Amino acid sequence: MPEAAPPFLIYLLGALIVPFLRGRFRQVFALAIPVIGFVNFYLIDKGVHWKVDLLEFELILGRADGWSLIFTHIFTVVSFVGILYILRDNVALDLSAGLLYAGSAMGAVMAGDLITLFFFWEMLTLGAVLCLLARRTPSSGRAAKRYLLVHVFGGVVLLAGLVLHLAAGGSTAFDKIELSGVGPWLIFLGFGINCAWPIVGAWLTDTYPEASVGGLIFMATFTTKTAVYVLARTFPGEPVLLWIGVAMVVLPLFYAAIENDLRRVLAYCLINQVGFMVVGIGLGTTLSLNGTAAHAYCHVLYKALLFMAIGSVLYRTGKSKATELGGLVRSMPVTCLFCCIGALSISAPLFAGFVGKSMIISATASGGYGTVFLALLFGAAGAFLMAGIKVPYFAFFGRDSGLRCEEAPLNQLLAMGTIAVVSLLVGTLPHQLLYPMLPDLSVSYEPYTVGHVTDQILFLLSCGLAFVLMLRAGWYPAEIRATNLDADWLYRKGGPFIYRLADKSLNAINAAVARGFLGRFVPGVTNFFESGGPRLACFVMTPLWAIQRLTPEETDAARHSVFRRAKHGAFPIGITAFFAVILLGLLSLLMRF
Amino acid sequence: MPSPKPSPGGKSAPPAPRKYFKLLVAACGFFLLLDLVFRLTGFDKHPYLKWEQWPGFYGIGAFAACILLVTISRFVVRPLVKRDEDYYEKSSSEPGGKSDA
Numbered sequence: 173m174p175e176a177a178p179p180f181l182i183y184l185l186g187a188l189i190v191p192f193l194r195g196r197f198r199q200v201f202a203l204a205i206p207v208i209g210f211v212n213f214y215l216i217d218k219g220v221h222w223k224v225d226l227l228e229f230e231l232i233l234g235r236a237d238g239w240s241l242i243f244t245h246i247f248t249v250v251s252f253v254g255i256l257y258i259l260r261d262n263v264a265l266d267l268s269a270g271l272l273y274a275g276s277a278m279g280a281v282m283a284g285d286l287i288t289l290f291f292f293w294e295m296l297t298l299g300a301v302l303c304l305l306a307r308r309t310p311s312s313g314r315a316a317k318r319y320l321l322v323h324v325f326g327g328v329v330l331l332a333g334l335v336l337h338l339a340a341g342g343s344t345a346f347d348k349i350e351l352s353g354v355g356p357w358l359i360f361l362g363f364g365i366n367c368a369w370p371i372v373g374a375w376l377t378d379t380y381p382e383a384s385v386g387g388l389i390f391m392a393t394f395t396t397k398t399a400v401y402v403l404a405r406t407f408p409g410e411p412v413l414l415w416i417g418v419a420m421v422v423l424p425l426f427y428a429a430i431e432n433d434l435r436r437v438l439a440y441c442l443i444n445q446v447g448f449m450v451v452g453i454g455l456g457t458t459l460s461l462n463g464t465a466a467h468a469y470c471h472v473l474y475k476a477l478l479f480m481a482i483g484s485v486l487y488r489t490g491k492s493k494a495t496e497l498g499g500l501v502r503s504m505p506v507t508c509l510f511c512c513i514g515a516l517s518i519s520a521p522l523f524a525g526f527v528g529k530s531m532i533i534s535a536t537a538s539g540g541y542g543t544v545f546l547a548l549l550f551g552a553a554g555a556f557l558m559a560g561i562k563v564p565y566f567a568f569f570g571r572d573s574g575l576r577c578e579e580a581p582l583n584q585l586l587a588m589g590t591i592a593v594v595s596l597l598v599g600t601l602p603h604q605l606l607y608p609m610l611p612d613l614s615v616s617y618e619p620y621t622v623g624h625v626t627d628q629i630l631f632l633l634s635c636g637l638a639f640v641l642m643l644r645a646g647w648y649p650a651e652i653r654a655t656n657l658d659a660d661w662l663y664r665k666g667g668p669f670i671y672r673l674a675d676k677s678l679n680a681i682n683a684a685v686a687r688g689f690l691g692r693f694v695p696g697v698t699n700f701f702e703s704g705g706p707r708l709a710c711f712v713m714t715p716l717w718a719i720q721r722l723t724p725e726e727t728d729a730a731r732h733s734v735f736r737r738a739k740h741g742a743f744p745i746g747i748t749a750f751f752a753v754i755l756l757g758l759l760s761l762l763m764r765f
Numbered sequence: 766m767p768s769p770k771p772s773p774g775g776k777s778a779p780p781a782p783r784k785y786f787k788l789l790v791a792a793c794g795f796f797l798l799l800d801l802v803f804r805l806t807g808f809d810k811h812p813y814l815k816w817e818q819w820p821g822f823y824g825i826g827a828f829a830a831c832i833l834l835v836t837i838s839r840f841v842v843r844p845l846v847k848r849d850e851d852y853y854e855k856s857s858s859e860p861g862g863k864s865d866a
Contacts, residue, residue: 311854429838430847536812549823553830557772613824621809623803630796638792640786647832649839651860653853656843664853 178222178233179282179290181701182208183251186566190271191264194228199259202267206252207272214687216241220284229344232284233257236238237612239465243281245403246469247274249594250393250476257480257587258386266306270390275395281401285336285344289402293330293366296321296395303387315382321661322365330362349406360407360502367399367450368443370419374659376443377427381435381492383485388435392442392479400449400468409456417454418544420447421551427658428558432493432651434482436566438475441559444551445471447528451548452532455539458541459617462610465514469606470528470598474517477591479558481511482582484588485567492576494562494651499572507580508568510588515560517595519552524595527602527619528630534617556635558610565639565649706738724761797821 187204193201201324218241221234251274258266274297281287297320304316336355338344349356361372368376376396383391407413430441445467452464457493484507485500503506517523519530528550536545579585598606602619643649710731717727737743770814803810804820812818 227852314854321819425834426842427846429835432844507767534813537817540814542814542816549826550834553827554834557831557834621811623808623812626796626799626803627810627817627823630793630821631801631827633789633793633796634824634827634833637789638828640789641834642832648835649843652847653850655848655850657846657848657852 174215176212176217176221178279179209179212179216179248180275180279181334183271183278186270187268187275191212193264193507195262198264198267199262202255202271203252203259205271206248206255209248209251209274209278213241213245215721216244221442221738229285229287229289232346233279234282235284235290236608238281238613239401239405240281242465242469242609242611243397244278244504246397246472247277247281247394249635250274250389250472253480253587254386254389254393256590257389257584258384260581260583263306265302266386268363269299269302269306269387272395273390273714274666277398278601280360280398284346286337286346287344289346290327290330290334290564291458294327296366296398297327300391300395303383303391306384307388308384308494309382312382312384315379318663319375319379319659321667326362326365326372329365333358333360333362344502346402346405348408351412352409353408360410361407363402364416367403367451368396368420368446369416369450370423371659373443374419374662377424377436377439377658378660378664380442381433385487388483389476390473390478392439394700395470396446397472398445400453400464403450404453404464408453408461410454412423413450414452414541414544415454417447417450418547419453420444420450422447422547422554425551425554425558427656428554428562428651430652430654430656432495432653434478434494434563435486435492437494437558437563438478438482441555444555445475445622447551448529448532451544452535455532455541457535457539458612458615459538460532462612462615462617463528463535465611466527466531466606466608467528469609470517470524470595473591473595474514475515475523477510477517477588477595478563480512480584480588481507482563482567482593484584485734487579487584488577489575493653494566496727497567497573497575498566498570500575500577501568502572503575503577504568504579506585507588508564510585510592511564511568513592515556515564515596517599517629518556518560520632521599521620522596523599525599526607526628527599527606530619530624531617533589543690550662553631555636557639560632561636561639603674629678703735703738706735709734711737714729795822797824802822 183205186202190198190202216234217237218236220232222232224231251270254270254274255267258270267749273296276292276299279292280289280296283292300323301316301320304312304319333355334355337359338348338355340353340355342355349359351357351360365372365375369375380388391636399696401696402415422444424440424443424447428437428444431440449467449471452460452467455461459730481618482492483619484505485497488504489497489500491497513523517525533545533548536548568605580588594763639648713730713734714727717730722730800823801820802808802816810817816822
């Protein structure tokens with residue numbers, strides 16, 4: 173059997189070569205990379221591979237176990253459908269960005285030590301920034317800058333944490349870290365920024381809607397899920413994660429309900445779903461950790477499908493806001509069907525979400541965490557209401573916007589169809605396809621019990637009923653073109669404020685110094701050394717000239733003569749000697765005392 | 766063909782779907798009834814928490830959660846956080862959703 177190659181290597185090489193190819197050849201090559209990645213995935217044996225020595229550190233580029241393999245698997249699936257989805261336009265930047273992003277994510281989850289992880293962690297940011305730039309609008313360019321600033325900050329926090337951790341005697345092993353001391357806390361926070369925790373995660377809903385149509389599929393998959401993976405590796409069972417997760421599950425939904433841009437609604441729901449995973453990590457039980465891995469796998473599927481469906485709407489109509497869309501089922505029936513499958517995949521029986529997320533909810537219930545359980549139920553209802561009902565309804569049904577366009581292009585439909593089929597397969601055959609990939613095989617879970625299925629159907633139908641009744645009663649908030657303030661305000665308004673503050677204060681000091689020192693003091697000193705001598709001489713000579721009874725004209729002429737001679741250093745010997753004698757006389761007087 | 770008229774204020778008041786409303790209500794009623802039957806016959810749903818055994822817990826819970834979510838968003842969150850669409854970028858005159866096609 174041939175040896176497996178590091179997955180990241182295949183993708184990064186692909187990303188480097190793509191820009192040099194042209195036309196159909198480029199399309200075939202770009203699509204071949206994930207296919208090769210897929211074949212390569214099945215060649216990877218469990219264990220530790222590809223060790224490289226760097227200085228005194230041993231870098232481990234491949235640690236293949238349950239955790240890393242399930243994440244690498246779903247990343248490979250998404251890289252294939254993502255590339256297929258953007259294949260039609262055949263833009264080198266988009267294709268390269270997708271491959272680079274996917275390769276970096278795989279490098280990060282396969283990393284066996286913290287140094288390798290950090291390297292790929294930073295590469296992820298590069299991939300995301302390219303996906304934002306690929307939109308090629310002024311506002312996406314600005315969003316890319318904001319994304320870069322936030323993630324460079326996050327990277328510095330992580331690096332500082334790693335350095336302190338190593339300096340305090342910690343190892344570079346990418347395993348469970350005790351959350352005590354400044355270093356581990358900084359590492360924790362660095363991971364949390366990428367995981368889109370409350371406040372520090374505002375970059376996600378700020379920038380994701382600015383990404384290119386295809387780039388968003390990669391963005392929605394790699395950064396946050398890699399962060400979930402590293403948290404599950406390094407801080408499993410950390411109680412504070414439980415409450416961070418609950419906040420992530422609950423808070424973004426209130427924004428999703430009033431948000432107009434449907435891609436941003438999905439972004440808020442993405443944070444909500446990642447919150448479930450963080451709760452699973454915080455619980456730290458075998459079932460909840462398995463649930464985190466399973467939910468990450470399933471979530472990536474349906475979130476990619478939903479982003480693709482709305483992406484196709486944006487691709488065809490140029491619009492993604494609820495106020496501008498509606499009634500598109502007439503123009504894009506197949507895309508609408510896939511969007512509905514994506515919606516059902518969030519948590520309906522027979523689809524992926526049902527067999528993943530329910531493990532985490534069951535783990536909270538079986539662990540006796542009643543409050544967390546209720547928060548997760550609230551989050552599950554809200555997520556289905558927003559991503560599962562609001563998004564398809566406002567885009568494809570509801571008020572007819574009058575937009576008429578073509579159905580999504582074939583490659584996009586194929587990509588969506590692939591994900592829809594995978595979601596159905598995973599949902600119907602979890603014991604064959606999903607559960608054998610989970611990190612801990614010692615625990616068994618059965619999602620399809622009569623009680624669970626009927627409860628879940630009633631749960632989802634009730635969400636639908638609530639939505640319809642609220643619409644009929646006029647209770648559901650009208651979609652309004654507006655900006656909703658979030659924590660991104662801190663850097664979008666706070667950043668410029670600090671800039672202006674620095675501008676006003678530091679530049680004022682600068683100006684005052686320029687005025688006072690350069691404008692007055694320096695010319696004064698120059699003037700003193702230039703004309704101080706002759707002025708002194710004139711001061712001494714004026715009484716003598718008066719005794720000599722010189723006329724005012726003669727006095728002026730004498731003064732001019734002193735100044736001219738001082739400038740040229742050309743006093744007559746007599747005067748110089750006269751002053752020298754006076755000076756010597758004064759000195760000899762001084763010597764007597 | 767229904768008349769497409771986005772209102773000038775950019776607001777949209779979507780009409781409620783009527784066709785399947787009765788079907789939806791009937792389905793909810795059916796599963797609620799089924800849950801009640803489970804409870805009365807003592808069918809074991811393997812619950813972890815005692816609430817889960819209450820008939821219709823998941824239905825009523827989801828319904829209440831949706832109403833609560835929308836109500837808080839509409840009457841508390843929106844008045845607090847809503848700003849003009851060009852709040853951050855006053856000069857943005859580019860079309861909102863230019864596709865990269």
